[in-house]
Amino acid sequence: xxxxxxxxxxxxxxxxxxxxxxxxxxxxxxxGGVRFxxxxxxxxxxxxxxxxxxxxxxxxxxxxPVPIPQEPAEAxxxxxxxxxxxxxxxxxxxxGDLQFLGISRNVRASVEGHRRKVPADLCASVKVAVPEEEAxxxxxxxxxxxxxxxxxxxATGKAPPGNVAGNHTWVGxxxxxxxxxxxxxxxxxxxxxxxxxxIDRLVKENKVVAFIKGSRSAPQCGFSQRxxxxxxxxxxxxxxxxxxxxxxxxxxxxxxxxxxxxxxFPQVFVGGELVGGCDIISSMAENGELAALFQK
Amino acid sequence: MxxxxxxxxxxxAAALSPSHLVVTDTSGGCGASYEIxxxxxKFEGKRLLExxxxxxxxxxxxxxxxxxxxxKKALTPAQAQPxxxxxxxxxxx
Numbered sequence: 001x002x003x004x005x006x007x008x009x010x011x012x013x014x015x016x017x018x019x020x021x022x023x024x025x026x027x028x029x030x031x032g033g034v035r036f037x038x039x040x041x042x043x044x045x046x047x048x049x050x051x052x053x054x055x056x057x058x059x060x061x062x063x064x065p066v067p068i069p070q071e072p073a074e075a076x077x078x079x080x081x082x083x084x085x086x087x088x089x090x091x092x093x094x095x096g097d098l099q100f101l102g103i104s105r106n107v108r109a110s111v112e113g114h115r116r117k118v119p120a121d122l123c124a125s126v127k128v129a130v131p132e133e134e135a136x137x138x139x140x141x142x143x144x145x146x147x148x149x150x151x152x153x154x155a156t157g158k159a160p161p162g163n164v165a166g167n168h169t170w171v172g173x174x175x176x177x178x179x180x181x182x183x184x185x186x187x188x189x190x191x192x193x194x195x196x197x198x199i200d201r202l203v204k205e206n207k208v209v210a211f212i213k214g215s216r217s218a219p220q221c222g223f224s225q226r227x228x229x230x231x232x233x234x235x236x237x238x239x240x241x242x243x244x245x246x247x248x249x250x251x252x253x254x255x256x257x258x259x260x261x262x263x264x265f266p267q268v269f270v271g272g273e274l275v276g277g278c279d280i281i282s283s284m285a286e287n288g289e290l291a292a293l294f295q296k
Numbered sequence: 297m298x299x300x301x302x303x304x305x306x307x308x309a310a311a312l313s314p315s316h317l318v319v320t321d322t323s324g325g326c327g328a329s330y331e332i333x334x335x336x337x338k339f340e341g342k343r344l345l346e347x348x349x350x351x352x353x354x355x356x357x358x359x360x361x362x363x364x365x366x367x368k369k370a371l372t373p374a375q376a377q378p379x380x381x382x383x384x385x386x387x388x389x
Contacts, residue, residue, distance in 0.1 A: 262345075275345060276344060276345045276348065279348065279366055279367050279368070280344045280345060283344060284344065289344075
């Protein structure tokens with residue numbers, strides 16, 4: 001069991017390396033409490049652990065930390081400390097606790113990416129090891145990563161927080177569609193404000209709202225589907241409301257028709273104002289008006 | 297019997313006095329689904345939404361029997377003339 005989990009984690013890391021071109025951020029994960037088989041220990045190879053010369057990969061605990069400036073505008077330490085080359089790295093918080101163990105085709109770019117994305121109180125310093133060869137085989141990198149991970153787990157009994165499955169602080173979450181918005185908690189709840197007011201608040205609080213038939217991930221009407229498709233194609237960050245959801249949006253269909261003075265669905269609101277339905281959104285997408293509208 | 301193509305045409309013609317009007321019955325014979333292209337001076341200075349509202353209002357008496365109306369084009373005569381760049385200069389809402 002432990003063996004198959006370890007294999008899965010390492011093959012995921014290997015796959016991500018294969019998929020990603022040169023200056024890509026790292027992507028590897030391991031489950032909490034994962035154990036790596038001792039048989040996978042590193043072959044002796046020439047490694048340059050930054051700030052210390054060593055023929056083989058040094059231990060994580062023995063590598064020298066490179067400070068990451070807290071000020072985002074401040075440049076990272078020089079290329080000799082933080083090379084733009086393939087390697088493994090561990091990011092430490094100010095208390096010196098390992099937060100994330102990464103593997104990358106460009107360590108410097110990955111660290112720069114983390115620094116921009118991750119809260120500063122998790123990124124205080126980084127330990128880096130890069131193989132001497134210009135283009136190391138990916139197994140060299142995964143083995144090094146495993147070796148450091150094993151060492152850390154042996155010492156602490158757990159994986160670094162950022163490497164635990166489900167933690168998306170360091171490696172991006174898989175692309176996910178946001179959930180549809182709901183007007184009410186449920187049909188049984190007695191509303192204290194009129195539905196119009198809820199609609200009004202919803203369309204004014206969200207820049208772009210699409211009232212559609214069905215959910216945004218599975219629209220139940222061709223026109224709604226087209227509108228969702230157009231908005232997504234324009235890269236619009238929009239909220240969606242399923243008007244067919246009788247449980248959470250009971251009465252919305254009729255009330256919205258009156259509110260917007262528009263007879264059909266879907267309906268797309270931008271900045272609190274109805275822009276139109278499928279026909280209008282389609283025409284606007286064709287002649288470029290839609291792109292202009294969302295650029296503002 | 298539902299609404300005929302002629303009903304739709306005359307309703308829009310009466311309300312919008314269009315310079316160009318094409319109504320296509322897309323229902324396959326039952327008269328419940330139409331595609332419409334309109335060019336009218338009355339659209340001048342109006343947003344697409346408002347133009348569609350004018351068309352919908354014109355059709356309101358028939359709407360109960362029409363299942364679907366798709367307004368393909370709602371242009372002003374000026375926009376209808378230079379085909380290459382329709383509505384490019386129209387101010388945003």
